[in-house]
Amino acid sequence: MKKIPLLLLAGSCLGALSSLSTGSAADAVPPIKIGAIFAVTGPASFLGAPESKTAKMLVDQINASGGALGRKLELIVKDSGGSPEKAVSFAKQLIEEDKVLAIIGPSTSGETLQIKNLCEENQMILVSCAAADAIVNPLAKYVFKTPQKDSQAATWIYRTMKEQGISKIAILTSNDGFGASGKKQLEELAKAAGIEILADEVYDKQATDLTDVLTKVKATPGVQAVVNWSIVPAQSIVAKNMKQLGMSIPLFQSHGFGNRKYVEQAGVAAEGILFPAGRLLVVEELPDNHPQKQVLAGYKKDYEAAYKEDVSTFGGHAYDAILIVTEAIKKAGTTDRAQVRDAIENLHGLVGTAGIYNFSATDHTGLDLNAFEMLTVKDGKFTIYRK
Amino acid sequence: MESGSLALQYLLSGVTKGSIYAVVAIGFNLIYSATGVLNFAQGEFVMLGGMVAVTLAHFVPLSVAIVVAVAVVALLGCVLEVAFFRKLRRHSILHLIIITIGLSIVLQEAALHLWDEKVRSLPYFTGNEVSSVKFLGAAISPQVLWVLGTVAVTVILLHFFLKYTLRGRAMRACSSNPDAAMLAGINISNMRTLSFGLSAALGALAGCVISPITMTHYEMGAPLAIKGFAAAILGGLGNPMGAVAGGLMVGILEAFAVSKLPAAYNDVAAFAVLLLVLFVRPHGLFGRPGGEHVREH
Numbered sequence: 001m002k003k004i005p006l007l008l009l010a011g012s013c014l015g016a017l018s019s020l021s022t023g024s025a026a027d028a029v030p031p032i033k034i035g036a037i038f039a040v041t042g043p044a045s046f047l048g049a050p051e052s053k054t055a056k057m058l059v060d061q062i063n064a065s066g067g068a069l070g071r072k073l074e075l076i077v078k079d080s081g082g083s084p085e086k087a088v089s090f091a092k093q094l095i096e097e098d099k100v101l102a103i104i105g106p107s108t109s110g111e112t113l114q115i116k117n118l119c120e121e122n123q124m125i126l127v128s129c130a131a132a133d134a135i136v137n138p139l140a141k142y143v144f145k146t147p148q149k150d151s152q153a154a155t156w157i158y159r160t161m162k163e164q165g166i167s168k169i170a171i172l173t174s175n176d177g178f179g180a181s182g183k184k185q186l187e188e189l190a191k192a193a194g195i196e197i198l199a200d201e202v203y204d205k206q207a208t209d210l211t212d213v214l215t216k217v218k219a220t221p222g223v224q225a226v227v228n229w230s231i232v233p234a235q236s237i238v239a240k241n242m243k244q245l246g247m248s249i250p251l252f253q254s255h256g257f258g259n260r261k262y263v264e265q266a267g268v269a270a271e272g273i274l275f276p277a278g279r280l281l282v283v284e285e286l287p288d289n290h291p292q293k294q295v296l297a298g299y300k301k302d303y304e305a306a307y308k309e310d311v312s313t314f315g316g317h318a319y320d321a322i323l324i325v326t327e328a329i330k331k332a333g334t335t336d337r338a339q340v341r342d343a344i345e346n347l348h349g350l351v352g353t354a355g356i357y358n359f360s361a362t363d364h365t366g367l368d369l370n371a372f373e374m375l376t377v378k379d380g381k382f383t384i385y386r387k
Numbered sequence: 388m389e390s391g392s393l394a395l396q397y398l399l400s401g402v403t404k405g406s407i408y409a410v411v412a413i414g415f416n417l418i419y420s421a422t423g424v425l426n427f428a429q430g431e432f433v434m435l436g437g438m439v440a441v442t443l444a445h446f447v448p449l450s451v452a453i454v455v456a457v458a459v460v461a462l463l464g465c466v467l468e469v470a471f472f473r474k475l476r477r478h479s480i481l482h483l484i485i486i487t488i489g490l491s492i493v494l495q496e497a498a499l500h501l502w503d504e505k506v507r508s509l510p511y512f513t514g515n516e517v518s519s520v521k522f523l524g525a526a527i528s529p530q531v532l533w534v535l536g537t538v539a540v541t542v543i544l545l546h547f548f549l550k551y552t553l554r555g556r557a558m559r560a561c562s563s564n565p566d567a568a569m570l571a572g573i574n575i576s577n578m579r580t581l582s583f584g585l586s587a588a589l590g591a592l593a594g595c596v597i598s599p600i601t602m603t604h605y606e607m608g609a610p611l612a613i614k615g616f617a618a619a620i621l622g623g624l625g626n627p628m629g630a631v632a633g634g635l636m637v638g639i640l641e642a643f644a645v646s647k648l649p650a651a652y653n654d655v656a657a658f659a660v661l662l663l664v665l666f667v668r669p670h671g672l673f674g675r676p677g678g679e680h681v682r683e684h
């Protein structure tokens with residue numbers, strides 16, 4: 001424990017030094033403050049940790065190339081630990097004390113929905129990194145989000161099932177916000193897609209083994225495929241248990257499977273898993289003239305060089321959020337919050353990691369179904385699924 | 388699947404979960420027997436065992452990694468006892484239990500900062516993620532057999548240690564009557580430290596053998612401690628055999644509950660049965676009735 005004050009001291013010295021060295025030109029104007037609320041620790045840290053790392057990296061890059069409007073960006077990151085209560089108090093702090101221009105995050109839908117009204121009432125721009133449809137529907141004037149919607153993920157899964165001639169399925173979801181949102185979308189969209197749900201089970205997100213639930217699925221006659229909507233470790237446990245039980249029907253996972261680490265954890269059991277995701281994970285497969293190629297390849301290279309870990313689609317959501325705010329500031333030519341907000345709605349053809357954003361007064365996600373690709377795991381690697 | 392092999396599959400699934408709860412429950416018992424304290428940081432020993440072993444497994448063979456991890460965590464258990472419990476022994480049991488809850492939070496946070504938030508796991512000891520042992524139409528991962536084997540060997544060794552070695556008997560003497568034990572020349576403080584070390588070692592070993600099945604991450608301790616605690620209570624505190632039986636029962640109950648009810652209710656089913664058992668036998672299935680005597684083996 002003795003190390004910490006020393007480190008802090010060293011850190012503040014470094015900070016003082018660097019502000020001295022850059023003190024001449026840029027500090028004449030104060031930096032543009034951007035707040036960030038991420039679940040850096042806690043159960044949603046698989047989202048928040050890469051998001052926080054990505055946001056810091058991108059802000060440094062933007063500052064190195066001159067910032068926005070000749071001013072540097074200052075990122076203030078708050079770790080909510082995935083708790084909605086903490087997210088609310090951090091949002092208040094960022095609005096009232098730090099007086100930031102915009103807030104990016106939170107990482108999870110539950111947190112975002114808790115602060116949605118708060119931001120709207122205070123006319124604070126919020127660019128969420130969470131996926132639930134409810135964040136932008138009903139529409140709030142100041143609230144945007146970067147990931148593809150859960151409903152789009154479910155639509156992709158059903159579309160692929162149709163192509164494979166699958167119509168009777170089992171769905172498994174974890175008992176947390178992510179699983180609940182997936183369950184809702186899968187159930188609502190099933191009928192229109194001509195899919196019949198024969199088994200619909202919710203399991204504990206901390207489950208240590210899921211053989212019993214899968215035995216039940218296996219014993220249900222007529223099931224042609226399983227959809228699992230959860231995060232680690234459960235999403236790897238499902239894959240392993242299915243193979244151990246000798247089940248050969250296809251396993252679809254949610255877009256929450258978008259990190260190569262999860263493939264490693266499920267090992268050979270991950271082979272053949274199908275899931276919708278952005279193109280970040282298969283950037284090598286994209287043709288050079290693909291509009292997203294340059295952004296994706298650049299982000300992947302920088303992130304993996306800086307942090308020595310595999311890039312994930314989740315970090316990309318923070319990348320897009322920073323990008324959207326910065327581009328809107330540039331476009332508005334001012335840091336007036338209302339004008340920056342209007343500028344976001346007028347961003348068209350903005351290439352991000354999740355897809356190409358086309359915002360409008362009625363669409364605060366800005367992504368269409370094309371932002372997803374159906375991916376599969378082959379020889380331990382992600383690859384675009386082709387029938 | 389035909390109904391016979393289906394039932395067997397549920398049974399094996401229950402055994403898988405139950406063996407995990409059992410191996411945690413044994414650790415609970417040991418400290419309880421020697422000190423009367425319920426150590427709610429037991430789940431953290433399991434987590435730390437797994438974490439240390441996964442880290443070491445990058446550099447040394449799996450078996451060496453496990454042995455070292457067990458030794459490291461055992462040492463940590465002893466250090467914690469000396470640092471926190473030795474001086475506070477005169478405090479009430481309730482105080483000590485609350486300290487263990489505090490310790491579990493501290494250990495969890497420490498693990499988060501020492502490692503990170505990511506989920507990791509040891510490789511399967513035999514076969515890989517998809518291999519399974521077929522048995523009358525049902526299937527079970529070979530790793531479950533490793534867990535069961537570990538539970539069996541641990542319980543047998545523990546039994547012999549407590550019944551037939553001088554040190555083990557001294558430990559039991561401390562638990563049944565500390566004053567008399569002290570008069571007989573037993574160093575009670577050291578016995579308590581030993582029980583924490585042993586219990587930490589058992590937890591760490593558990594953390595290693597279950598890692599391929601459950602995966603290891605900094606938050607895994609608390610939920611395991613709750614299930615392990617339930618298993619220990621069901622079996623009767625202070626009785627390692629009871630802990631194993633309790634663990635397997637909780638696991639099997641959960642598995643069969645899934646077959647009849649939506650999976651979301653499986654904890655409800657398991658804990659309802661636990662409550663029922665406690666109404667009828669407050670000291671657990673295999674525990675002995677009566678305050679102090681519960682701690683006797």
